Amino acid sequence: MQEVKYNLNLLDSVFILLLHQGAAGAAWATIIGNFFAVLYYVAVFLKGRTSLSIAPHDFKPSARIFREVLKIGLPNSISQIIMSFSNILLNNLAVGYGDYVISAYGVAGKLINMVFMITVGYVSGYMLFARDNYGLTFGV
Secondary structure: OOOOOOOOOHHHHHHHHHOOOHHHHHHHHHHHHHHHHHHHHHHHHHOOOOOOOOOHHHOOOOHHHHHHHHHHHHHHHHHHHHHHHHHHHHHHHHHOOOHHHHHHHHHHHHHHHHHHHHHHHHHHHHHHHHHHHHOOOOOO
């Protein structure tokens, strides 16, 4: 029999492994965890130990802010939408070949994503190095 390894948080472990609730237990653990996270952040906010504000006079929309948000957010949103559609397409194509192909596709996607994230980390670090040592701005 093959050993199963779990990488779960504490609440997931309690609901899934001790209470034997499976996916429903994972959902309840997520809901409970998010609820307590919200309570914590509200408590921090109400104590005034933050620079955030929800006062109406602090909301001053301007064309400059809107332009900056679109400049950063729009390309990322389009990229995410395209990646989501490609995942949907590949999953629909893989369904005809069975569960093993879909599982392998998921594992391969995670491995590719891991390599991609490492590369992005190195490139981000180099951009700072190049900026500080060569005076490059990279469009900023």
